[in-house]
Amino acid sequence: xxxxxxxxxxxxxxxxxxxxxxxxxxxxxxxxxxxxxxxxxxxxxxxxxxxxxxxxxxxxxxxxxxxxxxxxxxxxxxxxxxxxxxxxxxxxxxxxxxxxxxxxxxxxxxxxxxxxxxxxxxxxxxxxxxxxxxxxxxxxxxxxxxxxxxxxxxxxxxxxxxxxxxxxxxxxxxxxxxxxxxxxxxxxxxxxxxxxxxxxxxxxxxxxxxxxxxxxxxxxxxxxxxxxxxxxxxxxxxxxxxxxxxxxxxxxxxxxxxxxxxxxxxxxxxxxx
Amino acid sequence: xxxxxxxxxxxxxxxxxxxxxxxxxxxxxxxxxxxxxxxxxxxxxxxxxxxxxxxxxxxxxxxxxxxxxxxxxxxxxxxxxxxxxxxxxxxxxxxxxxxxxxxxxxxxxxxxxxxxxxxxxxxxxxxxxxxxxxxxxxxxxxxxxxxxxxxxxxxxxxxxxxxxxxxxxxxxxxxxxxxxxxxxxxxxxxxxxxxxxxxxxxxxxxxxxxxxxxxxxxxxxxxxxxxxxxxxxxxxxxxxxxxxxxxxxxxxxxxxxxxxxxxxxxxxxxxxxxxxxxxxxxxxxxxxxxxxxxxxxxxx
Numbered sequence: 001x002x003x004x005x006x007x008x009x010x011x012x013x014x015x016x017x018x019x020x021x022x023x024x025x026x027x028x029x030x031x032x033x034x035x036x037x038x039x040x041x042x043x044x045x046x047x048x049x050x051x052x053x054x055x056x057x058x059x060x061x062x063x064x065x066x067x068x069x070x071x072x073x074x075x076x077x078x079x080x081x082x083x084x085x086x087x088x089x090x091x092x093x094x095x096x097x098x099x100x101x102x103x104x105x106x107x108x109x110x111x112x113x114x115x116x117x118x119x120x121x122x123x124x125x126x127x128x129x130x131x132x133x134x135x136x137x138x139x140x141x142x143x144x145x146x147x148x149x150x151x152x153x154x155x156x157x158x159x160x161x162x163x164x165x166x167x168x169x170x171x172x173x174x175x176x177x178x179x180x181x182x183x184x185x186x187x188x189x190x191x192x193x194x195x196x197x198x199x200x201x202x203x204x205x206x207x208x209x210x211x212x213x214x215x216x217x218x219x220x221x222x223x224x225x226x227x228x229x230x231x232x233x234x235x236x237x238x239x240x241x242x243x244x245x246x247x248x249x250x251x252x253x254x255x256x257x258x259x260x261x262x263x264x265x266x267x268x269x270x271x272x273x
Numbered sequence: 274x275x276x277x278x279x280x281x282x283x284x285x286x287x288x289x290x291x292x293x294x295x296x297x298x299x300x301x302x303x304x305x306x307x308x309x310x311x312x313x314x315x316x317x318x319x320x321x322x323x324x325x326x327x328x329x330x331x332x333x334x335x336x337x338x339x340x341x342x343x344x345x346x347x348x349x350x351x352x353x354x355x356x357x358x359x360x361x362x363x364x365x366x367x368x369x370x371x372x373x374x375x376x377x378x379x380x381x382x383x384x385x386x387x388x389x390x391x392x393x394x395x396x397x398x399x400x401x402x403x404x405x406x407x408x409x410x411x412x413x414x415x416x417x418x419x420x421x422x423x424x425x426x427x428x429x430x431x432x433x434x435x436x437x438x439x440x441x442x443x444x445x446x447x448x449x450x451x452x453x454x455x456x457x458x459x460x461x462x463x464x465x466x467x468x469x470x471x472x473x474x475x476x477x478x479x480x481x482x483x484x485x486x487x488x489x490x491x492x493x494x495x496x497x498x499x500x501x502x503x504x505x506x507x508x509x510x511x512x513x514x515x516x517x518x519x520x521x522x523x524x525x526x527x528x529x530x531x532x533x534x535x536x537x538x539x540x541x542x543x544x545x546x547x548x549x550x551x552x553x554x555x556x557x558x559x560x561x562x563x564x565x566x567x568x569x570x571x572x573x
Contacts, residue, residue, distance in 0.1 A: 009376045016372040016383055023369075023443065024386040027393060029413065030401045041405070046413045086299060089292030097289045105293065112304040114500045116552045118528050118545035120307030122314055122538055127307075146303040149296060182292075207394045209507040210525070214533050224396040224507070230404070231511060238405055245397035256392035257385055264451045268493060272455045 030249075033242035041239035056243035065244060068226040071137050072206055072248075075222060079144035080201040083152040084194055086145070091156035092186060096168055106154065110269065113150035117210055128215060137220040140212065144205040151204075151269055152197050158270025159193025160186065192262075199259045200266035206252050223248040308549070315542035322536045334543035344544065346519045347527040348551075353434065354523055355502045358441040359495050365442065366449025367491065371483075373450070374457040384454075391447040399511035402440050403429055433513045433521045440508050445501075449494045456490030457483070489565065496558055503552060524548050 033041050035052035090109075094102050124143070125134075133139035167185055187194075209224045216222065227248060230241045256263055265273055318330035338344045373384055390398065406414050409427045418424060428436050460483065468478045506525040509515060515522035515530065522530070524544065532541035 009378070012372060012375055013378040016369075016377050017379070019369055019372065020383045020387050023446065024389055026398065026401055026406060026443065027389045029405060030393075030397070033401075033405050042411050044411050045416050046411065086296040090296035093289060093291075093293035100286075105297070109296075109300060111553075112300050114552060115304060115308070116504060116525070116545070116548045118525065118541075118548040119311055120304055121311075121528070121545060122532060122542050123307035123310035124303075125532070126538070142303070146300065149300055153296060203392070207396075209396050209510070210504075210529075213510070214529070224394055227394075227396045227400055227511075230400060231514075238411065241400060241404060245394070245401055249392070249394045249397045252394065253389060253392045256388060260385065260388065263388070264455050267448065268452060268497065271493060272452055272490065 030242050030245055033239055034246045036239045036242075038237070038239045041242065056239045057247070059240060060243045060247060065226055065247065068221055068223045069247070071216075071220055072223040073251075074137050075141045075144055075220075076202050076205040078138070078141040079148060079205050080198045082141070082145040083148045083201050084156075084198060087149055087152035087156050087197070088186070088194070089182070090153050091160055092182060094153070095157045095160035096163075096165070096186075106157070109150040109153050111150075113147070121214075125214065134215055135217045135220045137216070137222075140215055140220055140222070141205075143211050143215065144201075144208060147208070148201040148204055151266075152201060154269040155197045155200065155266055156190065156193055158265070159190045159196070163189050196259065196262035196266050199255055199262055202255060203252050311542045311545045313542075314538055315546050317539045317542075319538040320536055321538060330539060334539045335547075337540065338543050338547060343519060343522070343527060344547075347522050347524050350434070350519075350521060351503060351523040354438060354441070354505060354521075355499050357438050358445055358502045358505075359499050361438070361442045362445040362449045362498065363453075363491055363495050365446045366494065367453050367487070369446065369450045370454040370457055373454055387450060388447045390443050391445070391451075393444075395444065395507035396511050398444060399440055399508040402436070402443075403512050407436065429512055430517055433517060437505075437508055437512055437521050440512065441502060441505060444508075445498055448498060449491075452490050452494035452497075453487055456487035460486050500552070524551075 034056055035054070036047060036050055037053060037055060040047040040050050094106060128134050128136075128139055163186070167189075168181065207224070208222075212222045212225055213228070216225065227241075227244060230237060230244070315334055316329060316331060317327060318333060319327045369387060373380055373387075377383070404412075406412050407428045409415050409425055414428070415424050415426060418426070426432075464482060465478055468482055473481070504525050505523060506529065509521055509523065509526050510529075513521040515526045525548075528541055528544050528548070531537050531544060
């Protein structure tokens with residue numbers, strides 16, 4: 001009995017690791033390619049054993065990549081900050097002191113998240129063009145705020161619902177002002193919720209491509225756009241491509257790995273904990 | 274007396290509403306007004322590259338949408354892509370989640386590595402697939418498949434839709450796995466144990482106990498996932514650019530071509546309106562599921 005249990009565990013583990021290896025392999029391969037020299041990366045048959053070098057990372061980092069990376073950081077961080085600043089009070093109004101028709105308001109918010117970008121793309125583009133805001137990183141940050149705000153409201157609300165209502169009653173009896181109520185009670189208690197929300201917003205805005213490709217060209221271009229320059233490239237560029245792809249993916253990969261627990265909750269807008 | 278009570282009540286209601294307003298107004302301004310403008314533009318013929326081309330066109334744009342071959346192909350490609358990606362990644366995600374929910378070695382590390390494809394920047398992932406894995410000359414996969422006679426297959430050009438679906442399945446399986454795993458973990462192991470004692474075999478307890486339990490989670494994953502996959506743009510742009518021909522042009526990519534390659538504002542707007550109608554149908558289903566899960570969670 002004991003040994004069959006062990007054998008089935010071993011068998012399942014082997015199967016599981018095989019599947020995980022297949023899924024993880026493209027990521028691993030990206031890292032390996034990034035550590036090769038160009039001739040090694042473009043060899044046939046593919047080079048499996050080689051002496052790793054950071055040459056291509058240096059090339060990418062000392063080349064024109066950093067401005068793209070910085071633009072991504074500005075757009076992601078600024079939009080995440082705006083989502084929390086606008087979303088937290090809204091979530092508070094929907095969770096702690098529910099307004100009338102709360103459900104309708106929630107429905108409205110989330111429906112805008114899943115409105116295809118086709119719905120508002122053309123007018124936003126024309127507006128940005130007329131206001132000279134094309135290729136402007138702050139305009140892009142505002143668009144990302146729009147994309148992430150509905151999600152932020154839902155997610156923050158789901159965290160606020162977990163705070164015992166008694167805490168607020170006590171504060172109100174003490175005569176705490178609304179502003180103090182938010183700052184003294186709400187913010188410390190849902191710091192983990194704010195962290196989870198920020199994480200999801202960062203992931204979505206860091207990886208966003210559609211608006212970036214259509215609303216920016218040179219000044220405000222973000223990290224995914226740096227990768228576009230490799231599509232048309234010819235010749236020996238695979239190692240450089242892999243190094244750039246590794247660097248561009250790194251912040252979200254690390255953030256997602258560190259905050260695995262929050263990831264699922266964020267992706268389902270608080271529905272699954 | 275009554276008036277002051279009423280105004281106090283009114284003030285109270287406004288105090289409750291006030292924190293909601295900035296976010297509400299912002300979202301309203303940036304999504305609803307542009308959408309109304311999109312509907313408005315959809316009745317006009319307007320090409321940005323031809324100054325003075327702005328004129329009322331009635332239903333012309335919609336007429337051309339429904340008679341134009343391109344849009345029919347794009348709708349079909351969108352449906353095909355969404356259904357195959359969601360279907361395959363739900364099945365794979367369920368399988369992986371079941372493995373991760375059982376007794377295995379290195380569970381935590383498996384989960385960590387498994388979610389990587391979802392976190393990798395989609396444009397980066399697509400490039401890695403296209404240039405380092407699938408490239409017919411230098412790619413790893415053609416090399417590994419040479420013994421099977423598939424050595425010189427140009428996957429991206431010969432099987433474009435298969436390629437796009439593969440890359441998207443790679444990306445969405447971890448998402449499904451995470452949601453389904455959360456469902457499996459909410460299962461009481463004693464129930465399964467009791468079923469086993471009562472003589473239920475593995476297939477029976479999966480069908481009778483596990484599946485009904487994780488079904489809402491599968492539905493949630495499938496519906497949320499399809500709302501994202503319907504919008505697939507990044508990997509198509511990087512892998513095939515909608516081609517060859519129109520073989521992998523879906524609605525978002527067609528919109529991109531019409532609006533930003535052709536600059537036909539009116540036609541792009543009409544496509545936008547049609548896309549909204551289609552998405553609304555899917556989204557309504559998704560939200561119903563979301564709310565029912567919230568209610569299940571609330572009862573727990």
